[in-house]
Amino acid sequence: MTSPSPTPPPAALPPASAADLIAWYDRHHRRLPWRVGPAEQAAGRRADPYRVWLSEVMLQQTTVAAVKAYFEAFTARWPRVEDLAAAPDEEVMKAWAGLGYYSRARNLKACAERIVAVHGGRFPETAAELADLPGIGPYTAAAIAAIAFDEAATVVDGNVERVVARLFAIEEPMPAAKPAIRKAAATLTPATRPGDFAQATMDLGATICTPRKPACALCPWASACRARAQGIAETLPRRAAKAARPIRTGTCFVAIRADGSILLRRRPPKGLLGGMSEPPGTVWRVVGSGAAEDAATPPLAGRWRRLIGTVAHTFTHFHLELTVMRGEIAAGVAAPEGHWWSAASAVDGEALPSLFRKAIAAARGD
């Protein structure tokens, strides 16, 4: 027999209804470049699976604000999946540069090629088939199926996890709570307008049911929300504390030839910043790991100076302090094997991750 709980069980709350959320969405949805709004759908316009897919991949772990310009650039340059499939890998990596998580760009290209080669340029229409494609996991498969093909798929992203954890007052910490959250989310998913429902839930999480200081007074599901009733909405979903980020250090050599060209090379195809371009440099080692510092040997003879200070850059799982060496190289010097000189006017268009743009800017004295 259990003792009486210290807090009385919450009074019965009305169930959350998909219809209430969709009604809210019809009035408050955000207008986004990849979205076909309710009014346009009512007029018979359907979402283009290519644009849905492209936007969903770009939005993985990335903010709407950061994605917008990239989405516009990609769709202007490659309007159909066939166009993207036919594009050179290097051009896609250049266009993706700065958006982060570069395996997404590699998988994007591979996925486009597969859709053309295996599916005749038509996107598969079910979440199950979509999930077989590179770069498309459970979330993206469900989102495309629901938004582009009207499948009543359960779409669970970080927003949905937060909204559902609060709505059902799921106090189990993440990620252990994921299965319970998914089950609860499945009970909400409607047979009609599943795509709008998914986007509505994500909009709700992005604008009302935010991680900090949720605007419960404006929430269409406020009366149904168990976490709100218990006063614990802002504390959900619970998460374990994150591990401290180690610090790594390294050196990069920004060789600037007399004509202003910058010496670059390609990173290995996989792993951190895989397939992207960079100025040559040392490996990055964890501070205090006991490993000897690499001899920082410049890639070319020239007049090398160490920049004052370092370029700092924080990745998901470590922090980097990058020492930058600036080298003045004589005119006409050839690039070493595996390297190339990028003309001063071409550097901006290279497949350079943000970190190296910072380093090059510092070396140029920008």
Add this chain to the structure above:
DNA sequence: AACACGTGGAG
């Protein structure tokens, strides 16, 4: 299952 994998904006 747990970790690798970017970036820039918000508080």
Add this chain to the structure above:
DNA sequence: TCTCCAAGTGT
């Protein structure tokens, strides 16, 4: 300054 994190996926 610094922590958190944003429409996850692959291994």
